[in-house]
Amino acid sequence: MQILGRALLGRWALAYAVLIGLALMAAQGHAQDNRLSALAQMDPARSSITGDAKETRLRLGISQPVAWRAFLLDSPPRLVVDFREVDFGGHDPAKMLGRGGVSALRWGPFRPGWSRMVAELTGPMKIASAQLHTGESPDVDISLTPVSKDRFETAKGDPDSALWDLPQPTPVTPPILRQDGTRALRVVLDPGHGGIDPGAEADGTTEAVVVLTFARELKEALSRAGIDVVMTRNENTFVPLETRLTIARQAEADLFISLHADAVQSGHASGTTIYMLADKATDSASQKLAERHDRADILAGVDLDGHGDDVARILMDLARTETRPRTVRFTQVLAGAMKAGGISLYKNPVQGADFSVLKSADFPSVLIELGFLDATADRKKLLDDTWRKHMAQVITQAVQTWAQSDAAEARLLRK
Ligand SMILES: [Zn+2]
Structure with missing residues (x-):
């Protein structure tokens, strides 16, 4: 027949x-x-x-x-x-x-x-x-x-898939909606560093490459869950911090996740850490981390000064007052999901630091240090497909959970 x-x-x-x-x-x-x-x-x-x-x-x-x-x-x-x-x-x-x-x-x-x-x-x-x-x-x-x-x-079938062995088209998943329910939730993924700024390096591995690989996998996982994903970089190229924020704003991000795997030579154990913006860093290691990220931009010839107009800063602070509790909530949900998922966390998993890339007022922003590249155990995990897949799943789960409670909260506030 x-x-x-x-x-x-x-x-x-x-x-x-x-x-x-x-x-x-x-x-x-x-x-x-x-x-x-x-x-x-x-x-x-x-x-x-x-x-x-x-x-x-x-x-x-x-x-x-x-x-x-x-x-x-x-x-x-x-x-x-x-x-x-x-x-x-x-x-x-x-x-x-x-x-x-x-x-x-x-x-x-x-x-x-x-x-x-x-x-x-x-x-x-x-x-x-x-x-x-x-x-x-x-x-x-x-x-x-x-x-x-x-x-x-x-x-051709799926132009988004750069890698043939990534999980492929599942039947259409109903989209996870953004806070006001008008469209699918849009997450901007920001793989740190890239190009002339390799980030941390250890044992032949660079942070820029590791976080890009992970970001692509996370994009797949989020997309399969019905979430829109925009990447600030798709290749191993240099993207200035300001450009990353511009991309996120233009995409009308509902959530911004910057992905890193830095090396911190002293004073920091291994494990995943979640950062959110704070005027005062939680500790000196966090402070150094934030400074180093800004310095990479300066070294690459980008001027971070010159947007520091006081009025603009006050307006930004006001806007942040609205997004801040939403960011805090996401860090809590994320840390909880990681703990439940058996991800090894730094002893204080949620930290504050003055990262320029987290300064956008328009949407909740976090920076995840997936692990520390100079810690052998962390590096092994970062290079392990199974670990990354699990981590991508855990983050996806957290985004879904957060989006639901975020939308519920918004409904309450509107009443
Ligand atoms: Zn980094």
């Missing part, structure tokens, strides 16, 4: 493909069938990549039909196929290479209940057809044809 042969283009097509997979099962009366929860086996004897310059055909034999979806990603161009419960066994994907426009192939478990196959393409292509054949010998049959770079731009 041939189910479908149509081009799958873009995000909607993904959802469509998943629906097709699911609808198929329902149509066949398999919806309650126990076999559905069993793993389908990939059959190498019925799997192949064939083709020429005009068409690449990818067939993957499976022991039973499963829900699936196919989409394209860029940089490099690649085809991603997700399967519900397919076991690829120990089969070597390289054995399928040789013909058609696929230069590399990998597959394996993706997340609980899902497996993924990623085919790197020799150039931009479109999915000309994607079908699931059922019956005696079920297989997924995908035909790809070359397109111009421009056409590919419109056909």
Whole structure:
């Protein structure tokens, strides 16, 4: 039985493909069938990549039909196929290479209940057809044809995803709303340092790179939770502190989170610390930290003076009076979520310091020192995928919790 042969283009097509997979099962009366929860086996004897310059055909034999979806990603161009419960066994994907426009192939478990196959393409292509054949010998049959770079731009699935192995499109999550309920909550993530300002360095690792990696992962986690995310930098480039704030203001941030992993040579144990703005630093280590961050800007040739007009400062202070309790509340929720999530915290996890990047009056702002790069235990965690993923989850949870109570508070105040 041939189910479908149509081009799958873009995000909607993904959802469509998943629906097709699911609808198929329902149509066949398999919806309650126990076999559905069993793993389908990939059959190498019925799997192949064939083709020429005009068409690449990818067939993957499976022991039973499963829900699936196919989409394209860029940089490099690649085809991603997700399967519900397919076991690829120990089969070597390289054995399928040789013909058609696929230069590399990998597959394996993706997340609980899902497996993924990623085919790197020799150039931009479109999915000309994607079908699931059922019956005696079920297989997924995908035909790809070359397109111009421009056409590919419109056909690819998820342009936000820089890394192929990040968790991928989940069904649409209802957005977490901002305080006044008018739109989705928007969080601005600010990976510290970058470019000519590498931040702390220890054992070949720089703060600028570590916090960027984490920020990208956190962005994914927040986005999946229905939260809008804007980044102050997406690459390892230098962005002045003022520009970071301008980006946040222009984005109409509801919450600003600056991410750091500094080194503090003395007087500071390991663990995560949360900072918020204070005229007086909690302790001298915090004071030094704040000064060092401003100095990086000065060294890079940015003048932090000259916006210190007194009237402006008083107005700023007034505005901060409104955002401050919201910031305090977020630091409390965040520290609580971290504690509950087993994240190792600095002994006084919430600290105050005079960080320029936290000075915006318009939205609650915090700075998270994820860990200290010069503490071996912290560095290990920062470089560990699993730890970062967990930390991203904990922060996401805290943002959700805070957003709810923040909105409830606003409703009370309006009454
Ligand atoms: Zn830093």
